[in-house]
Structures are given as structure tokens and as C-alpha cells.
Amino acid sequence: MDQNPPRSTSVTVADVARKAGVSKATAARVLGGYGTVSDPVRDAVTAAARALDYRPNELARSMTTGRSGTIGVVVGDIENPFFSLAMRGITDVARQAGFTVILINSGEDVAVEKAAIRTLLAKRVDGLIVSPAKESNVDHLQEAARSGRPLALLDRGSETLDVDTVIADDRHAAEGITRRLIALGHRRIAYITACDTPDHVFRVPSDVNTGSVRRRVEGFLGVCREAGLQGMEGWVRVGAITPDHTRGIVSAMLQSSERPTAIIASDSVIGLEVFKTSRAAGIAIPDELSLVSFHDADWTSVTSPPVTVVRQPVYRLGETAAKLLVERLNGYEASARRVVLQTELIERASVADAPA
Incomplete structure (x- = not known):
């Protein structure tokens, strides 16, 4: 008789533990990404979760681990190809590290940016990547950094914010x-x-x-x-x-x-x-x-x-900002880092001597 619960019901950690032949606590450690287990046990739990089409209860997991598994990102204009490519770099790194990205577009409006930060903090994101609309108006980012959540700045730095920053030259x-x-x-x-x-x-x-x-x-x-x-x-x-x-x-x-x-x-x-x-x-x-x-x-x-x-280096700007943030989330506590990436002039055919 098939021991798998019907797909129409919600699969629980206990269901995964039963199928993998481990305790519920062990299954929870594997599925929550915390604690230490052996590779064979991790493989067994992962295979059972896949077979049962297990979907984690994000609220329950965040209450258990203190993590939501999400990173909040605020950029100026997602229609601009620059930010679209930077987002690709961010999401690729975040996904590999097990994080989901929540993106909010500020339209280069500080009021919208402030509201976006409030929304993301209310959603208990684990960290933030922000491309500030105005470097002279970052009090809300200071507050976000003081909340204990890691913050990285993308493409735009700030003299008053002592946080990880990635810019181009x-x-x-x-x-x-x-x-x-x-x-x-x-x-x-x-x-x-x-x-x-x-x-x-x-x-x-x-x-x-x-x-x-x-x-x-x-x-x-x-x-x-x-x-x-x-x-x-x-x-x-x-x-x-x-x-x-x-x-x-x-x-x-x-x-x-x-x-x-x-x-x-x-x-x-x-x-x-x-x-x-x-x-x-x-x-x-x-x-x-x-x-x-x-x-x-x-x-x-x-x-x-x-x-x-x-x-x-637009993709690398996003990729590097995400890597710095993930390192912070994994316990890196040294002083803030400022990374400057090199640009390159690509000469084509739209430049010539000035007309006489």
C-alpha cells in the first residue's frame, strides 16, 4: 500500500521524516537548513521531500530558525537594462545560497524607497540590497542597518553609511x-x-x-x-x-x-x-x-x-553585492567593505573627429 499522503493534502515535516526513516527533529534540521546531520541522512531526507512534493511552511520555518529565507532588493528603475542585469546577478547568487529575492522598484523616489524599506522589514527579510535614490537622504537606511539586518549598497555608495558597498569606477x-x-x-x-x-x-x-x-x-x-x-x-x-x-x-x-x-x-x-x-x-x-x-x-x-x-560590469555588481550580503548572513562580522569594479571603453563607430 502506498504510504505517501495524497497530493491534495499538505505534506508535513512528520510525513517526510516517516518516509526517510528518521526522527521529525532530524528531518526539520535538514529541511530548515540548520544544525548538523550526516550526508546520507541529508540525502535521504531530501529525496523523501522531493518524492512527497514537500513545500515548507515559511512562517513556521522563520519562527523556528529566525530566518525568512528572503532578501529584499530596492532599485531605481527596473525598466532600465542596467538594473535588470544587476538583478540577474543578485538572484543567481541568492538562489544558490538558498534565498528568495523580493524586488521593489523605487522609481528613483526617496518616499517610495522609504516605504519599500518599511515593507521589506515588516516582511522580515533577512537582509537588504539597495541602490539609494539619493545619497544625501539615507536616514531610513541607517535605521534599517541598526535593526540588525545586513545591508549592502548597489552601484551607489554613501559617505555616512558604514555598510558593504559595490560600485563601478x-x-x-x-x-x-x-x-x-x-x-x-x-x-x-x-x-x-x-x-x-x-x-x-x-x-x-x-x-x-x-x-x-x-x-x-x-x-x-x-x-x-x-x-x-x-x-x-x-x-x-x-x-x-x-x-x-x-x-x-x-x-x-x-x-x-x-x-x-x-x-x-x-x-x-x-x-x-x-x-x-x-x-x-x-x-x-x-x-x-x-x-x-x-x-x-x-x-x-x-x-x-x-x-x-x-x-x-553590471552583472558582477549585482553578483558581488549579493555575495557580500550572504557572507554577512553567514556570520561575517569584520568592518564594512567597499568594492570598486573596473569599467571598459568599447570603441565602435559612433565617435569621430569633431566637425570642422
């Missing part, structure tokens, strides 16, 4: 592409970002609350100053928060008597709109306008011409 990357454009004779170089100010006008780098973008702008302006270019702050355009906004910004620049000869797009979503708007205006890339975009999105290699990009 954004400043160095921006310096490199700016030097390259200046060497090709470009002087009217625009930098376009989705970051914004209350009056939609950029004045100084501290206007930019997103650390990764601020480091790029600082690198851009620093190299321009070294080259003797004055007033380049006026070439930093903010507020490209949607495709429509980006088209408006680019169209106005291209219709100006002081038209840029090169544009640096702060992400691939902006880069795509620059490409499309330039083409619609009949401006040839790269003969009349050079274009460089941060992030090696799929579209950048198949356009005509293909677009020169700063390839960021």
Missing part, C-alpha cells in the same frame, strides 16, 4: 571618454542625465544626488578644466527622466546655434533617445555628432553605426 570611466573626445577636437561636449534639480538646471556636482552619476559628472568636468574648457557646467543637462523629456532636451540642443559636437549619455535609455532624435533631425552620427553611452545595452551593437559605450 565611474569617475575614471568618464575621465577617459572625455579625454578621448577632447583629443578628437571636440569642445562642445554635452553630458545628459536623468538626475534632476528643482529648477531643472545643473550648477555644481553636489546638485546630483545619485553618487554614480555625480562621480561621472565630476570626472567629465575635471578633465574639461584640465583642458582649459570654461563654463562646461552649462553643458550638463539634467531631467532626462523619460523618453519624452530626453527628446525635448536633445531636440533643443540640436536646434541651438551652439550645437554640441558630442554627447555623453549617462545610461543606455538616454543614449537610445539621443540616437533616435539625432537621426530624426537628419544629423549624421558620427560625422556631425559623436555619441558615447554608459552601459553596453544590446541595441548599442546593432545600430548603424554601432555605438561606442562604457561597458560596466
Whole structure:
């Protein structure tokens, strides 16, 4: 007679223990991932759970182990391919470590980010990975860190948060592409970002609350100053928060008597709109306008011409943040770590000498 309970009923730890021929306590240790058991016993319990299609009671397990088996992640814009790829890195590591990921999109809005953190803490996530919308507004992240749950920052660091942080070498990357454009004779170089100010006008780098973008702008302006270019702050355009906004910004620049000869797009979503708007205006890339975009999105290699990009280690950013967090969850207690990953300039065909 088949000893397996009907599939329509809820399979319990006791059912798994009975089938595996072990005590309920032993089965609970294996299924809960705590305590020590021999490999043969673990294999027997795992096989029994699989055969019975056992589904753990997450609430009961969290009450027993103090763990929910979940990691909360808050990012700025999941429609941006950058964050989508970073999430892939996070989820791959989390899954291998036995964690489920709960993702919340902040839309780069601090109020939404704060609500997301409250929601995730209420759900008793074991740890958090956050890409802060504003590095100047992180009190809620301080509180989350003080709650005892490990916190890792993704792509954007903070001077006031002593937590594990993973970023790319954004400043160095921006310096490199700016030097390259200046060497090709470009002087009217625009930098376009989705970051914004209350009056939609950029004045100084501290206007930019997103650390990764601020480091790029600082690198851009620093190299321009070294080259003797004055007033380049006026070439930093903010507020490209949607495709429509980006088209408006680019169209106005291209219709100006002081038209840029090169544009640096702060992400691939902006880069795509620059490409499309330039083409619609009949401006040839790269003969009349050079274009460089941060992030090696799929579209950048198949356009005509293909677009020169700063390839960021996006998957590794997510992967590394998740690894640091899992290490914390497994008992790592040393001081906070700051990991800086290298970028790479991929030269294609969208950059040329400045037009005469």
C-alpha cells in the first residue's frame, strides 16, 4: 500500500521524516537548513521531500530558525537594462545560497524607497540590497542597518553609511571618454542625465544626488578644466527622466546655434533617445555628432553605426553585492567593505573627429 499522503493534502515535516526513516527533529534540521546531520541522512531526507512534493511552511520555518529565507532588493528603475542585469546577478547568487529575492522598484523616489524599506522589514527579510535614490537622504537606511539586518549598497555608495558597498569606477570611466573626445577636437561636449534639480538646471556636482552619476559628472568636468574648457557646467543637462523629456532636451540642443559636437549619455535609455532624435533631425552620427553611452545595452551593437559605450560590469555588481550580503548572513562580522569594479571603453563607430 502506498504510504505517501495524497497530493491534495499538505505534506508535513512528520510525513517526510516517516518516509526517510528518521526522527521529525532530524528531518526539520535538514529541511530548515540548520544544525548538523550526516550526508546520507541529508540525502535521504531530501529525496523523501522531493518524492512527497514537500513545500515548507515559511512562517513556521522563520519562527523556528529566525530566518525568512528572503532578501529584499530596492532599485531605481527596473525598466532600465542596467538594473535588470544587476538583478540577474543578485538572484543567481541568492538562489544558490538558498534565498528568495523580493524586488521593489523605487522609481528613483526617496518616499517610495522609504516605504519599500518599511515593507521589506515588516516582511522580515533577512537582509537588504539597495541602490539609494539619493545619497544625501539615507536616514531610513541607517535605521534599517541598526535593526540588525545586513545591508549592502548597489552601484551607489554613501559617505555616512558604514555598510558593504559595490560600485563601478565611474569617475575614471568618464575621465577617459572625455579625454578621448577632447583629443578628437571636440569642445562642445554635452553630458545628459536623468538626475534632476528643482529648477531643472545643473550648477555644481553636489546638485546630483545619485553618487554614480555625480562621480561621472565630476570626472567629465575635471578633465574639461584640465583642458582649459570654461563654463562646461552649462553643458550638463539634467531631467532626462523619460523618453519624452530626453527628446525635448536633445531636440533643443540640436536646434541651438551652439550645437554640441558630442554627447555623453549617462545610461543606455538616454543614449537610445539621443540616437533616435539625432537621426530624426537628419544629423549624421558620427560625422556631425559623436555619441558615447554608459552601459553596453544590446541595441548599442546593432545600430548603424554601432555605438561606442562604457561597458560596466553590471552583472558582477549585482553578483558581488549579493555575495557580500550572504557572507554577512553567514556570520561575517569584520568592518564594512567597499568594492570598486573596473569599467571598459568599447570603441565602435559612433565617435569621430569633431566637425570642422
